[in-house]
Amino acid sequence: MAKHDLAARVEEASAAVSRELECRPQAGIILGTGLGGLAERVEDARSMSYADIPFFPESTVETHAGRLLAGTLAGKDVVAMEGRFHYYEGYTLEQVTFPVRVMKALGAKALVVTNACGGMNPLHEPGDIILIDDHINLMGVNPLVGPNDESLGPRFPDMSEPYDQELLRLAEAVALEHNIRAHRGVYVGVTGPCLETRAEYRFLRGIGADVVGMSTVPEVIVAVHAKLRVLGMSVITDQCLPDALEPAKIETIVAVAGEAGPKLETLVSETLARANL
Numbered sequence: 001m002a003k004h005d006l007a008a009r010v011e012e013a014s015a016a017v018s019r020e021l022e023c024r025p026q027a028g029i030i031l032g033t034g035l036g037g038l039a040e041r042v043e044d045a046r047s048m049s050y051a052d053i054p055f056f057p058e059s060t061v062e063t064h065a066g067r068l069l070a071g072t073l074a075g076k077d078v079v080a081m082e083g084r085f086h087y088y089e090g091y092t093l094e095q096v097t098f099p100v101r102v103m104k105a106l107g108a109k110a111l112v113v114t115n116a117c118g119g120m121n122p123l124h125e126p127g128d129i130i131l132i133d134d135h136i137n138l139m140g141v142n143p144l145v146g147p148n149d150e151s152l153g154p155r156f157p158d159m160s161e162p163y164d165q166e167l168l169r170l171a172e173a174v175a176l177e178h179n180i181r182a183h184r185g186v187y188v189g190v191t192g193p194c195l196e197t198r199a200e201y202r203f204l205r206g207i208g209a210d211v212v213g214m215s216t217v218p219e220v221i222v223a224v225h226a227k228l229r230v231l232g233m234s235v236i237t238d239q240c241l242p243d244a245l246e247p248a249k250i251e252t253i254v255a256v257a258g259e260a261g262p263k264l265e266t267l268v269s270e271t272l273a274r275a276n277l
Contacts, residue, residue: 007149009055014105016054021046023070026277028103029080030219032115036082037261038268042071057095059083074273079103086215088193093143097222109277110229112268116257117213119236120205126239127260129182130211131171132163132232136188143218144225153225162224167231167275174270180263185210187234189217198242235260
């Protein structure tokens with residue numbers, strides 16, 4: 001796929017989605033591992049398989065449904081990805097972030113991105129929610145590398161505030177009202193798919209990260225490039241403390257994410273209800 005054809009591919013994909021789902025979303029939502037329950041709260045839901053959307057990759061991760069959902073959530077028109085794409089699946093970052101471009105083309109003003117992550121801050125526990133305040137890109141790649149199409153965004157997007165502070169404050173207020181353990185924190189994105197060594201966890205914590213995961217950062221970079229307001233939330237599924245590290249079990253990670261799902265659903269729904277988009 002040539003970089004200069006990106007805008008044309010976005011237009012074709014968004015036109016196909018618009019015809020099938022008849023949506024004009026105010027917000028886009030990316031549902032991470034084990035967090036698909038939010039889709040059940042979408043009213044008047046209409047769905048479309050990724051396989052039917054031009055230029056969309058197909059999700060190869062078992063816990064990701066692989067469809068685009070449109071409808072109403074908390075009084076806002078939304079389009080939600082039930083399953084995202086990852087760099088470790090073998091896709092380029094342009095492919096990984098392509099749905100964000102499509103959401104923008106459909107009319108979205110904001111992007112809510114969720115994920116399951118490993119917690120490195122000893123004050124945080126599995127099941128806690130991290131409201132992402134900033135991130136570190138350690139993937140070694142950037143989705144904006146290559147020729148830039150000014151119709152999609154600026155050559156050098158400013159990343160001094162990638163996560164929208166107003167949306168963060170709204171989410172904090174919702175968490176406080178519902179007695180949900182939520183902390184602001186820094187997310188570090190790595191390629192995966194292997195989990196980290198003890199030495200790597202020490203390094204990541206030492207450079208200022210609270211949680212670590214294999215997604216989110218590329219989508220947020222493209223969202224900022226596209227001038228979307230971003231709200232990011234992570235569910236801590238396992239503690240990654242190097243001096244007390246135990247082998248991770250994917251089944252446990254998915255289970256903890258699922259148990260925390262209702263809290264995340266409340267945070268996303270009520271924050272969107274209060275947001276001026």
